[in-house]
Amino acid sequence: MSDTDSGAPVLSMRGVYKAFGENTVLRGVDLDVHRHQVVVLIGASGSGKSTLLKTVNLLEQIDDGQIFLRGQDISDPRVDVDATRARIGVVFQQFNLFPHLTVLDNVTLANRRVHGMPKDEAERIAVELLGRIGLADKLRSYPDRLSGGQQQRVAIVRAIASSPELLLLDEITSALDPQLVGEVLDLVAGLKSTGSTMVMATHEMSFARRAADLVVFLKNGVLVEQGPPEQVFDDPEHPETREFLARVHAVG
Amino acid sequence: MTSTSPAPTPPTDVSAESGRVSTADAAPHQPSQVALDRARFRKKQSARSVLIALVSTVVVAVIVWIAIVNTPGWALVQQSFFDPKTAWEALPSVLLGLWTNIQVLFFASIGVAIVATLLATVRSLRSPVWFPLRFLTTAYTDLFRGLPVLIVLYLVGFGIPALGVFPRVPAQVWGTIALVLCYSAYVAEVLRAGMEAVHPSQRYAARSLGLTHGQTLRLVVFPQGIRKVTPALMNDFVSMQKDVGLISVLGAVDAVRAAQINVAETYNFTAYVVAGLLFVLLSWPMIRLTDWYTARAQRREQTGGAV
Numbered sequence A: 001m002s003d004t005d006s007g008a009p010v011l012s013m014r015g016v017y018k019a020f021g022e023n024t025v026l027r028g029v030d031l032d033v034h035r036h037q038v039v040v041l042i043g044a045s046g047s048g049k050s051t052l053l054k055t056v057n058l059l060e061q062i063d064d065g066q067i068f069l070r071g072q073d074i075s076d077p078r079v080d081v082d083a084t085r086a087r088i089g090v091v092f093q094q095f096n097l098f099p100h101l102t103v104l105d106n107v108t109l110a111n112r113r114v115h116g117m118p119k120d121e122a123e124r125i126a127v128e129l130l131g132r133i134g135l136a137d138k139l140r141s142y143p144d145r146l147s148g149g150q151q152q153r154v155a156i157v158r159a160i161a162s163s164p165e166l167l168l169l170d171e172i173t174s175a176l177d178p179q180l181v182g183e184v185l186d187l188v189a190g191l192k193s194t195g196s197t198m199v200m201a202t203h204e205m206s207f208a209r210r211a212a213d214l215v216v217f218l219k220n221g222v223l224v225e226q227g228p229p230e231q232v233f234d235d236p237e238h239p240e241t242r243e244f245l246a247r248v249h250a251v252g
Numbered sequence B: 001m002t003s004t005s006p007a008p009t010p011p012t013d014v015s016a017e018s019g020r021v022s023t024a025d026a027a028p029h030q031p032s033q034v035a036l037d038r039a040r041f042r043k044k045q046s047a048r049s050v051l052i053a054l055v056s057t058v059v060v061a062v063i064v065w066i067a068i069v070n071t072p073g074w075a076l077v078q079q080s081f082f083d084p085k086t087a088w089e090a091l092p093s094v095l096l097g098l099w100t101n102i103q104v105l106f107f108a109s110i111g112v113a114i115v116a117t118l119l120a121t122v123r124s125l126r127s128p129v130w131f132p133l134r135f136l137t138t139a140y141t142d143l144f145r146g147l148p149v150l151i152v153l154y155l156v157g158f159g160i161p162a163l164g165v166f167p168r169v170p171a172q173v174w175g176t177i178a179l180v181l182c183y184s185a186y187v188a189e190v191l192r193a194g195m196e197a198v199h200p201s202q203r204y205a206a207r208s209l210g211l212t213h214g215q216t217l218r219l220v221v222f223p224q225g226i227r228k229v230t231p232a233l234m235n236d237f238v239s240m241q242k243d244v245g246l247i248s249v250l251g252a253v254d255a256v257r258a259a260q261i262n263v264a265e266t267y268n269f270t271a272y273v274v275a276g277l278l279f280v281l282l283s284w285p286m287i288r289l290t291d292w293y294t295a296r297a298q299r300r301e302q303t304g305g306a307v
């Protein structure tokens, strides 16, 4: 869509409910993500961060509420799910690289097969991106031959190769050493400056603080508090947020 | 919001509170209009696809039926292949024969399961010590996958008794042995393929927990591998079920042989059709059972999800 409607949020969730059987995981989540914004989801393990990201990508069907991508209701059963997913890039918590494809083929797959890009152009983009994160020498390797952090970076590149309108990142720094965390942070900042919009879940509060425009605290599927990082981390309004942060600090 | 949470609990670590339900679950959630609309649409959609499937099936069936009934020889074919009276008279003897098939199938399945598992396990052994054994099993599977079942049946069913060292046993016993020989070669290969399809990281994970090679195979690799190849195994099972009918060449009175006798008496082929239908009926419960089982395993193990 054009820039004329850039006033509408890229992603907008309204009263989203999701239950797995008896277990209600999301309870009426309302969230707006604007263009060029980096939204970071924090919350205890099992609070529903991954589930929230999966519902946005239509990998999980929601039970109630609506999800809008650039104003279009993508939770409507009439929308073309594949086309919608093609507009969204995802890096899963488990990287989910395709083990039977080389790094290069993993990265170029969607561009060639979904977006109909010629092979050499797709490869040019892939080589460029992989070079930027220091994996230019691993183009022909298979994922299982890479370290965890390397796989993580390939997964990120695979998600951004098609310049998606929205990027969903689930704990992308969990397998990385501190130096690489910094590099991924730079990558995220670079993506942001080129116009990407991102929602990411993380347990790393320092990463959240540095990367986020908006921090969202989730507890048992309820969006308890949201605001800029300074506010949520330094001066949380909600007692539950304070309690969570205190525990995190006590451990870390 | 905290007012609904239970009495003060001692502080736990962050990861421990995942399962606990607190905050906003006071009242059960009432679905909104949007959700109801969506549910209605999905229901309508699935009702429509069921309807389309139904209509197209009926249309195709009617066309095929009309085409067949209008062929010049239909009256004759109907009389000599689909005669209800002959079918009814042939049924008892064919059913009795089918009981022989079922017995053979039962013992052959058990035999195949055991032998094939052993073969697959031996072929998966890595250590050089096992080379001779591995070589033998490879030769075995190569040989018996290549040999036509009928030839194995003749060789085993007529050749071995002719040696004169074994006591006389009914023909179906030799038939069972021949089937086990052939099918364990196929099934062993299927099992091996399944075990190799299990991601190597699973072996690492199991071995790093201290499981032995055998335990790793038995507790981790085999259960996952067998899921991957259940359809292929099923295929082999149904195929074996049909090949059980071949034991009639050894003189065993099974369903096929019983039908053959009936055909010879009545000059009418209906008994073959009866036997064929009974074989189909025989395979049907097993097919449904596997479908149900694999679907259940999938539901339990894989993330829910819309894809």
Ligand SMILES: Nc1ncnc2c1ncn2[C@@H]1O[C@H](COP(=O)(O)OP(=O)(O)OP(=O)(O)O)[C@@H](O)[C@H]1O
Residues within 6 Å of the ligand: A020, A023, A025, A043, A044, A045, A046, A047, A048, A049, A050, A051, A052, A093, A201, B018, B019, B302, B303, B304, B305
């Ligand atoms: N496919 C599924 N089937 C049933 N329950 C599920 C499924 N996926 C997630 N859940 C449940 O939903 C809840 C939230 O899970 P989710 O993965 O969203 O947590 P999370 O916030 O991402 O946790 P973490 O920080 O550990 O990744 C958990 O209680 C989990 O058991």
Ligand SMILES: [Mg+2]
Residues within 6 Å of the ligand: A049, A050, A051, A093, A170, A201
């Ligand atoms: Mg998660």
